[in-house]
């Protein structure tokens with residue numbers, strides 16, 4: 001295995017899944033977050049995910065769950081990344097937070113190591129500018145849920161070298177995934193398009209044109225999408241959707257990406273989607289929220 005030891009920064013919605021996917025593929029993982037409580041929750045979420053996946057995946061059923069979990073070291077200490085072979089950052093979708101993370105990783109990790117960013121929209125070129133190794137900084141945009149998605153959006157920053165792209169393709173291949181390589185512009189391909197659709201779907205609810213359930217049913221039943229835009233937003237996390245729209249709005253500055261006020265209000269009210277139990281849909285009873 002070319003990258004036996006992988007650092008995963010951020011143990012939130014997606015970082016937890018990335019850590020699990022890597023440990024399942026046999027990598028040793030150092031999972032870093034800012035609080036031990038977050039790391040404890042991530043570890044128990046991985047245990048639950050493995051039990052759930054066992055119901056329909058024979059590979060997971062037959063694997064040792066204790067063995068997978070034992071390959072993940074949870075820590076708040078960045079110092080444990082000093083010998084790591086590659087890092088995948090999944091910290092909060094905020095340019096200042098990620099720039100600080102990349103500057104820190106650049107100081108700690110040996111200069112020949114690749115630093116990969118799992119970001120929804122932040123420019124890879126910009127994050128690379130926070131390091132002294134811009135040729136070894138690359139975007140790896142894993143999609144949610146990570147274990148079910150065979151393709152990863154791989155983003156080539158201005159200075160990312162072909163050798164880095166090739167190494168990351170090999171790394172993803174070991175996870176049973178393939179990278180589709182894009183050039184670097186905020187939002188890349190997926191979120192430059194998807195966030196517009198999600199934001200407009202929220203505006204449709206805000207304007208009382210339709211309920212969340214009806215909006216999503218039209219996408220699923222009429223347009224054969226696997227999920228509607230509002231269930232997708234709940235899965236991503238409404239706070240992350242809002243942060244992503246704010247990054248896109250700031251980056252392009254033409255108002256197309258200005259977040260719908262309803263989204264901002266829901267996040268302010270603590271409705272963050274699946275991660276908080278409620279968003280456009282209620283995950284205790286699977287009932288669509290009603291707007292009166």
Ligand SMILES: NC(=O)c1ccc[n+]([C@@H]2O[C@H](COP(=O)([O-])OP(=O)(O)OC[C@H]3O[C@@H](n4cnc5c(N)ncnc54)[C@H](O)[C@@H]3O)[C@@H](O)[C@H]2O)c1
Nearest residue numbers: 010011012013014033090091092093118119120144236240
């Ligand atoms: N949620 C998704 O479906 C999804 C999919 C692909 C990519 N992403 C991207 O992945 C990143 C994480 O998204 P998320 O949804 O998991 O967010 P999240 O808010 O659920 O989790 C972010 C985590 O990063 C941690 N963090 C913040 N600052 C940190 C630091 N300095 N060091 C270590 N950890 C730190 C937070 O404590 C939190 O646990 C974002 O850039 C997001 O755009 C998200």
